[in-house]
Amino acid sequence: MTFRGTNTYILGRGEVAVMDPGPDDPTHLQAILDATRGETITHILMSHDHHDHSALVPKLKEATGAPLLAFHAPTSALVPDVALQDGDRVEGDTWAVEVIHTPGHTDDHLCFATGDLCLTGDHVMGWATSAIIPPRGNLRAYMDSLDKMAARPWRRFLSAHGDPIEEPARRLEALKASRQAREASILSLLDSGGLTLDDLVAQLYRRLGPGLARAARLNVEAHVIALAEDGRLLREGDRVVRS
Ligand SMILES: [Zn+2]
Incomplete structure (x- = not known):
């Protein structure tokens, strides 16, 4: 990494x-x-x-x-x-x-x-x-x-x-946009019902090298924590649902 x-x-x-x-x-x-x-x-x-x-x-x-x-x-x-x-x-x-x-x-x-x-x-x-x-x-x-x-x-x-x-300004914008896009994807995946964190990771990262699975899961978890803090989703046991 x-x-x-x-x-x-x-x-x-x-x-x-x-x-x-x-x-x-x-x-x-x-x-x-x-x-x-x-x-x-x-x-x-x-x-x-x-x-x-x-x-x-x-x-x-x-x-x-x-x-x-x-x-x-x-x-x-x-x-x-x-x-x-x-x-x-x-x-x-x-x-x-x-x-x-x-x-x-x-x-x-x-x-x-x-x-x-x-x-x-x-x-x-x-x-x-x-x-x-x-x-x-x-x-x-x-x-x-x-x-x-x-x-x-x-x-x-x-x-x-x-x-x-x-081009620092452009890079900062791109980083922000990619996180916002990731949030939007998580919310839209949850439109049709709750998913576990592992389901979300599997849907978001379709081709993931074995060494990166843990990092990917933690990154998705960081998004889920942030969206839960914003009140946009809820964690119910091991499932994540739209609030
Ligand atoms: Zn570091």
Whole structure:
């Protein structure tokens, strides 16, 4: 589910920040240390504490002495040295970022903006939509966080997986539209009677690779939770019905 792996970003020159160290992989650690040879890593920024972003944090801290700066949610496995909040500004001599709290993919998710460029982590990716896995993932929060990003003009997004996104506004719109379409499909499937979550998954994902079945089920569940909260459907035992 990480496409070509996790993108790790190095901000600034001389005294630098590393965002999203990545998985606990000695090759990845060495690549970060090689890329910053002759420089000092003074900050470790983290978009959220999923292991493909965060597992290398302890070893990078040990190797550099740099503090971890991240959002501290009650569900966070890693406790940051500096807890960041929405609107905070973090800077070094040659770099500065504004912290944007974007819950949805997870409750602790942060994007880091510098001018009209934004490091969007797993909130906005070009190659896939974000997995919303309850309970840390919340679909309504995710939609609100898409709107929050869409309220500003951006030139480019750099995400944690895959290529840069050169048309951020269009990507944000497409992500929102695909979720709205998914909601509409769920509601229309329920028009002719109640279905179990597994029925819904089978109808919505007709050709699903075996490795993705669990993620698909959790994504559908995230939609069902959101629609139930909106009062548009009800859960009766293991069945989902229109309200
Ligand atoms: Zn993630």
